[in-house]
Amino acid sequence: MQLSDGTTQPPTLHPMPFTRVEVALLSLVENRLCVLLGKRQEAPYKGRWAIPGGVVRIDLDADLEAAARRVARERLNVSLPYLRQIGAVGGAARDPRAPWALSVVYRALVDAQALAATPGKRLETLGWWPADAVQEAKPAFDHGALVAQAVDALRAEVDRLELPFGFLPPTFTLGELQALCEALLGRRLDKSSFRRRLAERDLLEPVPGEMRTGAFRPAQLYRARSLTN
DNA sequence: GGTAACGATTGAGGCACGGC
DNA sequence: GCCGTGCCTCAATCGTTACC
Numbered sequence: 203m204q205l206s207d208g209t210t211q212p213p214t215l216h217p218m219p220f221t222r223v224e225v226a227l228l229s230l231v232e233n234r235l236c237v238l239l240g241k242r243q244e245a246p247y248k249g250r251w252a253i254p255g256g257v258v259r260i261d262l263d264a265d266l267e268a269a270a271r272r273v274a275r276e277r278l279n280v281s282l283p284y285l286r287q288i289g290a291v292g293g294a295a296r297d298p299r300a301p302w303a304l305s306v307v308y309r310a311l312v313d314a315q316a317l318a319a320t321p322g323k324r325l326e327t328l329g330w331w332p333a334d335a336v337q338e339a340k341p342a343f344d345h346g347a348l349v350a351q352a353v354d355a356l357r358a359e360v361d362r363l364e365l366p367f368g369f370l371p372p373t374f375t376l377g378e379l380q381a382l383c384e385a386l387l388g389r390r391l392d393k394s395s396f397r398r399r400l401a402e403r404d405l406l407e408p409v410p411g412e413m414r415t416g417a418f419r420p421a422q423l424y425r426a427r428s429l430t431n
Numbered sequence: 432g433g434t435a436a437c438g439a440t441t442g443a444g445g446c447a448c449g450g451c
Numbered sequence: 452g453c454c455g456t457g458c459c460t461c462a463a464t465c466g467t468t469a470c471c
Contacts, residue, residue, distance in 0.1 A: 377442065397444080422443080 219292060220300030223270045224255035224307045224345070225285070226352035227278075228333065229314035233385045235333040235356075236314070237349050239341065240277060240325035246298045247342030251329070253349060254278055255305065270308040278319040278328070282310050283368060288348075288355050296344055309352040311366050311386075334388060360386045363405065365426070373409050373423040376400070 227238040239251040254277035256269075263269035267285055274282050288307040297303035314330055321328050331339050333353045337346050360366070360383050370382065380396050400406060406424040 375442080 217301070219302045219304040220297060221258045222255050222297075222303065222305045223258060223266060223273055224253050224305050224348055225270050225274050225277075225282075226253050226288070226307065226309040226349055227274075227282075227317070227319075228309060228311050228352060228356055229317070229330065230382070230385050231314050231330045231332075235353065235386055235388060236330040237333050237336055237352070238278070238314075238319065239329055239331050239336070239339055239345075240321060241327045241329070242342060243324050243326045249326075250342040251331070251339040252342040252345050254325070258306075266306050267308070270306075275322075277322045277325055278317075279322050280317055280319045282312070285310050286355075288351050291344065291348065305348070307348050307351065309355060311356060311369050313369065357387050363400065365405065370426070373425050375423060376406075379406075379424070 229236055229238070237253065240254055242248055242250055242252055254273060256273035256276060258266070258269045259272070263272060266287070270285050271282060274280055285308045288309055290304060290306045292302065292304035294302050296305070319328055329339075333349065336349045341349065365379070365383070366386075370379070374382075376397060379400075383396070406426060409423045409425055
């Protein structure tokens with residue numbers, strides 16, 4: 203192999219891992235946190251559900267995130283707005299195609315309706331599975347554990363009030379924000395504590411003169427302070 | 432038919448209390 | 452002290468009912 207300084211790389215002395223990226227796409231579907239799985243067209247695990255993933259291609263991918271974005275395009279026919287790396291998993295028993303497989307796992311929270319993903323390369327169909335019941339899909343490889351990691355990471359962020367403002371509408375009421383967080387966390391939140399923590403972190407600002415009118419008392423509309431600075 | 436009174440509902444906020 | 456829980460009050464609106 204020719205290196206950038208003109209020298210030639212000697213043959214490797216050590217076996218290298220089978221290196222992949224996996225992308226866990228999360229969304230709220232009917233107010234439940236769900237993960238997008240694709241049904242595999244090819245062995246191994248033909249016909250089983252898995253999170254979209256693919257091999258890192260050093261001839262195509264400038265870095266790991268670029269690899270994840272390419273995989274999302276190829277498998278789902280979508281461009282993802284943002285990705286966050288969860289971490290990496292590796293081991294000898296992870297993938298029957300290789301003696302040792304390494305996966306770098308990314309996640310993204312997306313609007314399932316707006317995403318409009320369609321099955322791409324090596325996928326028969328796509329489906330949104332409830333994140334808390336993903337084991338019922340009998341996911342291929344160790345993808346059940348990877349989904350659990352992605353869900354835990356997202357919920358830990360929401361718990362810390364690192365809110366997914368890119369996932370929210372431009373303006374929202376405190377009730378709508380709390381409902382969204384509760385749906386992502388899969389549990390109810392105390393209104394008083396939630397609002398006090400929001401106020402302490404100074405995350406939101408009221409939109410002057412903007413109220414959400416309905417059958418009852420109009421609610422104040424807010425927007426993310428971070429989006430306006 | 433028009434109007435007032437009342438209850439139900441929901442958003443917003445406050446406060447006391449207990450566990451850690 | 453911090454945080455969650457539970458309960459309360461106040462505001463605003465809608466629907467129902469009673470009264471004129």
